[in-house]
Amino acid sequence: MPNTIAERLQATLSAIAKAAELAQRPASDIQLLAVSKTKPVSDIMLAYTAGQRHFGENYVQEGVAKTEELAHLSDLVWHFIGPIQSNKSAFVAKNFSWCHSIDRLKIAKRLSAQRPEALPALNVCIQVNINMEETKSGFAPEEVSSAAQIIAELPNLNLRGLMAIPKASQSEPELAATFAALHDMFTDLQTHYPSVDTLSMGMSSDLELAVASGSTMVRVGTGIFGAR
Numbered sequence: 371m372p373n374t375i376a377e378r379l380q381a382t383l384s385a386i387a388k389a390a391e392l393a394q395r396p397a398s399d400i401q402l403l404a405v406s407k408t409k410p411v412s413d414i415m416l417a418y419t420a421g422q423r424h425f426g427e428n429y430v431q432e433g434v435a436k437t438e439e440l441a442h443l444s445d446l447v448w449h450f451i452g453p454i455q456s457n458k459s460a461f462v463a464k465n466f467s468w469c470h471s472i473d474r475l476k477i478a479k480r481l482s483a484q485r486p487e488a489l490p491a492l493n494v495c496i497q498v499n500i501n502m503e504e505t506k507s508g509f510a511p512e513e514v515s516s517a518a519q520i521i522a523e524l525p526n527l528n529l530r531g532l533m534a535i536p537k538a539s540q541s542e543p544e545l546a547a548t549f550a551a552l553h554d555m556f557t558d559l560q561t562h563y564p565s566v567d568t569l570s571m572g573m574s575s576d577l578e579l580a581v582a583s584g585s586t587m588v589r590v591g592t593g594i595f596g597a598r
């Protein structure tokens with residue numbers, strides 16, 4: 371069992387490469403997003419030194435503090451993946467390159483309006499409440515195509531794809547069916563929007579199945595940084 375952050379990062383990249391090979395996909399089609407929520411900047415630096423560049427944060431205040439502290443590392447790419455209250459959206463618009471958690475149109479419109487002119491468009495994924503859970507945010511599957519139409523027109527957003535957090539404690543066949551449904555929605559969206567290239571799906575416990583199911587970005591926290 372690897373026990374340093376650098377070793378666990380390597381093991382995660384190997385697991386992605388192996389799953390990609392089994393699925394006959396190039397490993398380079400799958401981006402690893404290191405989810406550093408609740409972990410100190412010193413842990414991010416260990417992963418950065420080991421070569422990792424994309425990091426995901428869930429909490430606005432904590433994420434903004436980290437982006438500011440590491441602003442001198444210009445090749446670091448920050449992804450916001452948590453719920454956004456509208457009074458906090460400006461911080462996401464100013465400090466992140468990506469937002470995976472677009473769960474309502476109001477937030478998309480605010481992020482576009484608040485994105486600083488000097489920055490490129492904010493890359494966004496529409497969050498899908500794929501298992502229709504009361505406790506999870508996201509658009510219902512049948513709302514995604516109409517939401518995409520509006521989001522794709524917002525001037526300072528770049529629609530990149532879909533993100534979902536499947537229901538916990540599904541059996542493997544249930545989870546495979548959930549991932550397959552997301553992948554279908556993703557390929558359908560791609561036929562309408564050339565900018566769509568990202569299916570943000572899979573975490574520490576299910577990244578192999580996610581890669582087998584067509585994920586292009588896996589979000590791994592525990593597997594790299596240890597338990598929270």
Ligand SMILES: *Cc1c(COP(=O)(O)O)cnc(C)c1O
Pocket residue numbers: 405407428451452535573574575589590591592593
């Ligand atoms: C915390 C979190 C992750 C990472 O989860 P792990 O199980 O620690 O890999 C991925 N995606 C989202 C949206 C999260 O909040």
